[in-house]
Amino acid sequence: MPHLPEDKKRILTRVRRIRGQVEALERALEGGEPCSAMLQQIAAVRGAANGLMGEMLEIHLKDELVSGDTTPEQRGAQMAEIGHLIRAYLK
Amino acid sequence: MPHLPEDKKRILTRVRRIRGQVEALERALEGGEPCSAMLQQIAAVRGAANGLMGEMLEIHLKDELVSGDTTPEQRGAQMAEIGHLIRAYLK
Amino acid sequence: MPHLPEDKKRILTRVRRIRGQVEALERALEGGEPCSAMLQQIAAVRGAANGLMGEMLEIHLKDELVSGDTTPEQRGAQMAEIGHLIRAYLK
Amino acid sequence: MPHLPEDKKRILTRVRRIRGQVEALERALEGGEPCSAMLQQIAAVRGAANGLMGEMLEIHLKDELVSGDTTPEQRGAQMAEIGHLIRAYLK
Numbered sequence: 168m169p170h171l172p173e174d175k176k177r178i179l180t181r182v183r184r185i186r187g188q189v190e191a192l193e194r195a196l197e198g199g200e201p202c203s204a205m206l207q208q209i210a211a212v213r214g215a216a217n218g219l220m221g222e223m224l225e226i227h228l229k230d231e232l233v234s235g236d237t238t239p240e241q242r243g244a245q246m247a248e249i250g251h252l253i254r255a256y257l258k
Numbered sequence: 259m260p261h262l263p264e265d266k267k268r269i270l271t272r273v274r275r276i277r278g279q280v281e282a283l284e285r286a287l288e289g290g291e292p293c294s295a296m297l298q299q300i301a302a303v304r305g306a307a308n309g310l311m312g313e314m315l316e317i318h319l320k321d322e323l324v325s326g327d328t329t330p331e332q333r334g335a336q337m338a339e340i341g342h343l344i345r346a347y348l349k
Numbered sequence: 350m351p352h353l354p355e356d357k358k359r360i361l362t363r364v365r366r367i368r369g370q371v372e373a374l375e376r377a378l379e380g381g382e383p384c385s386a387m388l389q390q391i392a393a394v395r396g397a398a399n400g401l402m403g404e405m406l407e408i409h410l411k412d413e414l415v416s417g418d419t420t421p422e423q424r425g426a427q428m429a430e431i432g433h434l435i436r437a438y439l440k
Numbered sequence: 441m442p443h444l445p446e447d448k449k450r451i452l453t454r455v456r457r458i459r460g461q462v463e464a465l466e467r468a469l470e471g472g473e474p475c476s477a478m479l480q481q482i483a484a485v486r487g488a489a490n491g492l493m494g495e496m497l498e499i500h501l502k503d504e505l506v507s508g509d510t511t512p513e514q515r516g517a518q519m520a521e522i523g524h525l526i527r528a529y530l531k
Binding site: 168185190192223224231248 | 259260266269270273274276277280281283284286287288290291292293294296297298300301303304307308310311314315317318321322339343346347
């Protein structure tokens with residue numbers, strides 16, 4: 168999880184907002200709302216998921232590659248894993 | 259909402275799966291899981307949101323542009339709204 | 350290709366703009382420009398590719414599902430192929 | 441541009457492949473190919489642009505945050521700019 172408490176809190180706020188959006192979507196579907204309105208809500212969920220990805224990736228880079236006295240070797244080991252994530256994110 | 263009950267059911271199943279993924283993400287964050295694991299879970303949520311968008315858009319096109327005896331004018335009126343959605347989806 | 354000449358022209362303009370952006374990117378790389386500037390140019394190419402996808406998909410839906418006196422069966426046959434495209438676009 | 445010659449070469453290969461794909465798309469449009477074939481080619485261009493973004497971002501992180509003896513402050517200054525890029529990439 169994010170190292171700084173304020174980063175963790177920001178991520179938690181984003182995750183809860185997405186949960187609220189998904190719950191609203193479920194209610195809209197059960198309540199028979201028009202498809203066009205639901206399609207807009209789904210686009211908002213996707214946008215929020217992208218925003219969460221970006222913020223979490225930034226925090227992860229900051230925690231693992233930027234902060235602290237580290238050697239190039241230590242950062243290189245972290246980078247291998249980060250490379251996998253970036254490739255999964257950009258496809 | 260989708261016109262056919264089986265379409266509605268498929269969408270509901272997808273929405274509930276996403277809700278489960280987001281709830282698991284919230285627990286992972288509160289439980290102090292490593293960022294790299296959470297980043298993978300977030301990628302899965304985004305992928306599921308994309309899948310939901312695609313299926314819902316397909317159902318909407320089928321319900322509004324394909325099914326039933328409609329005139330080009332009626333379909334054209336629906337298409338104006340669909341155009342807005344597609345532009346929101348592909349950006 | 351798009352049925353209406355004005356649609357074809359709009360798509361051609363977009364494709365040529367993307368070609369210009371990609372050529373500029375190649376020159377930037379060969380000229381030793383900073384990575385951060387190149388990363389912004391790449392984001393612009395991806396954005397332009399998304400815009401092209403959206404416009405082309407809209408034209409295709411208009412040409413195949415909206416225009417003309419067609420039966421639900423004819424439109425259903427077109428829709429099968431369109432469904433494949435949408436799933437490829439939203440992943 | 442990428443610091444290592446082999447990284448630069450890999451990026452150049454990707455950029456040239458995209459240029460070839462866009463030129464083929466232009467010919468397809470001028471040659472009157474079916475929209476469905478063109479829509480698949482456009483999806484391939486977008487996929488290639490995403491792949492290029494991912495590889496370039498990875499190289500940039502390696503060059504600026506991983507390699508060399510740097511201080512947390514130096515890496516933090518680089519990170520500010522990288523944060524902007526990531527937000528542009530994930531939206």
